[in-house]
Amino acid sequence: MPVQILIPTPLRQFTNNLESVAVEGSSVGEAMKNLCVKYAPLQKHLYSDDGKLRNFVNVYINDEDIRYLQKEATPISAKDVLSIIPSIAGGVH
Amino acid sequence: MANVELSGEEIRRYGRHLIMPEVGMDGQKKLKAASVLLIGAGGLGSPLGLYLAAAGVGRIGIVDFDVVDYSNLQRQILHSTKDVGRPKLASAKERLEGINPFVKVETHEMHLTSENALGLFSGYDIIVDGTDNFPTRYLVNDACVLTGKPNVYGSIFRFEGQVSVFATKDGPCYRCLYPEPPPPGLVPSCAEGGVLGILPGVIGTLQANETVKLIIGKGESLAGRLLLFDALKTKFRELKLRKNPDCPVCGNHRTITTLIDYEAFCGVQKGWDSFTREEQYEITVGELKKRLDNKDDLFILDVREPQEYQICNLHGYLIPLRDLPKRINELDTAKEIVVHCKVGGRSRQAVEFMKQSGFRKVKNLVGGIDEWAEVIDPAMPRY
Helix, strand or coil, rough: CEEEEEHHHHHHHHHHCCEEEEEEECCHHHHHHHHHHHHHHHHHEEEEECCEECCCEEEEEECCHHCCCCCCEEEECCCCCEEECCCCEECCC | CCCCCCHHHHHHHHHHHCCCCCCCHHHHHHHHHHHEEEEECCCHHHHHHHHHHHHHCEEEEEEEECECCHHHHCCCCCCCCCCCCEEEHHHHHHHHHCCCCCCCCEEEEECCCCHHHHHHHCCEEEEEEECCCHCCCCCHHHHHHCCCCCCEEEEEECCCEEEEEECCCCCCCHHCCCCCCCCCCCCCCHHCCCEEEEEEEEEEEHHHHHHHHHHHHHCCCCCCCEEEEECCCCCCEEEEEECCCEEEEEEECCCCCCCHHHHHHHHCCCCCCCCCHHHHHEEEEEHHHHHHCCCEEEEEEEEHHHHHHHHHCCCCEECCHHHHHHHHHHHHCCCCCEEEECCCCCHHHHHHHHHHHCCEEEECCCCCCHHHHHCCCCCCCCC
């Protein structure tokens, strides 16, 4: 069952500039892994070498942070939207 | 009620606030008694300063050390064309005092550091973060938590902005959201990534709105919520933020109880793209000029975006950095290749990638085409 993942601007260079990608998966972790299978260069940006989601990568299911649900085991359904929320620093110059 | 009075002139000035029950005399006096410290007098600091001064915030401090540049004028509306070359603090103070002479503007010409942040923050009620880099973001956050001052946060990239209020008494802090920064180079700066000029206007104005609500104690603060704005689609989204019980600076078992070395915190984590400098893989603009004048057989590879190439170029072969992996077979390992971008960051990544792909005669142009324009060819447009 496909689920939508919203790709933030800084990562769109790895998804052929797509802002939203549909992938299969019944949990957050499955969908994220499938996203990285589809767009391999994303892997090293999202996951560390030991296969853990990187600390500066925040994943939301709808408006909830997965860290406060069941993390990557959080189940998802077709009506859910996943977002990757990057840290951005711009302001002054 | 705040222990200040409003003069007849001030009452005329703030009339549209005074007749609203949500502000009224009480709220306006709170604004007059309040002090706000703006970190940065740039894109976000511009609308922030203008609106907070107009609203009658009694004391506004500004920290900055930069001078006004032509490339600032596209979005930093505090500064005018005539201010180019002046310190930003000078034009900011002049402009804010021009809008409202009842506001006391305090300028702090300095880099915010772990040594001066706590002392500076303790003199203000609210801190507003309009900085442009991760080390200062973490410094501002931690100093806010340690001094107990709310941090009105705004951040921008290209067409996307984020706003929230961190480090309120019971709310989450920036580290609850992002415990660690991304490795250097993952997220391009505004100088490399560009930014829509109106975006800091929208985000900075939302920060001003949060600041005023905190002062008058009305409405619903963005504390505990992250507001996302997409200027291309004109869409707002909102995410829930929670205070992280394991947060190292504001959680239950705090490991950060004093300010740290934020450059090291954000820089020395050796990620995939933090390279050591190797001089045989570098060339200066002076050396390049000499080699080109000698008619040496050099292949110039430009890894910027096509729209940047249109502004100025060195007649190089254009392959944007992100396309390099799939187009690397267009390049000849036998040729001596000089790689450049705007200021040298992207080309450094390109050189590293090419080295891993078997290229040995490849050099990064230090300082990029911007350095070339400054040192070698003053007629070349800079952006």
